[in-house]
Amino acid sequence: MQSRHIKSILLAVSSLFFSAVVFAQQNIDLPIIELKAGIYRIQAELADTPKAREVGLMNRTSMTTNAGMLFIFEQKAGHCFWMNNTKIPLSIAFIADDGKIVNIEEMQANTTNNHCPKAAVRYALEMNKQWFSERVIVPGTVIQGLPRK
Missing domain, CATH: 1.20.5 (Single alpha-helices involved in coiled-coils or other helix-helix interfaces)
Incomplete structure (x- = not known):
């Protein structure tokens, strides 16, 4: 008993x-910075510490239209992402040091599939699913306003 x-x-x-x-x-x-993708302004939370990158957008149930999360890593590498415990579908743009988008991946909520850059990068920007495609933002587009590490 x-x-x-x-x-x-x-x-x-x-x-x-x-x-x-x-x-x-x-x-x-998290601190918020403004980024630009062409004519579009993005309010991006900065995930630039190991803890902030680990948590990311987990457990959130929504995100406003032009809001996102910018992941900043100390070293360029093949930083892969997954959607475990992430409740909203997202798009992720992997970004080179010069601000050019290397590739964009669509990610389903609550999955463990890896989404990886096609080249070593230091930046990744998560937005609501299809945010990039709906605005015809494609690989090669420059994201302006990236903080330099």
């Missing part, structure tokens, strides 16, 4: 901890 009570308490504590972690993930205050 006492064992069941302890298990119930442990389950309740772990549920509270998990809820706190999810809440914290959704409320990370």
Whole structure:
């Protein structure tokens, strides 16, 4: 009987901890910068720390039209992304140091498929699904306003 009570308490504590972690993930205050893609302005949250990059857009249920998240890495590499615990479908543009989009991938919510750049990059920009294609923003388009690391 006492064992069941302890298990119930442990389950309740772990549920509270998990809820706190999810809440914290959704409320990370990240700096926002303005980027431009042609005539379009983007309000991008900066994910430029290991923790911010790890959490990304996980557990969010929506994002405004011209909002996104810019991932900045210290080193150019084949940084791949997946959509585990990401509830909204996204498009991701992998961006070279000169601001040119290398490639764009469409990503389904809550999947573990890898989406990778076609060349080593330092930047990746996530937007709502089909944001790039609806604006005819294609590989080779320059994203302006990237912070230099």
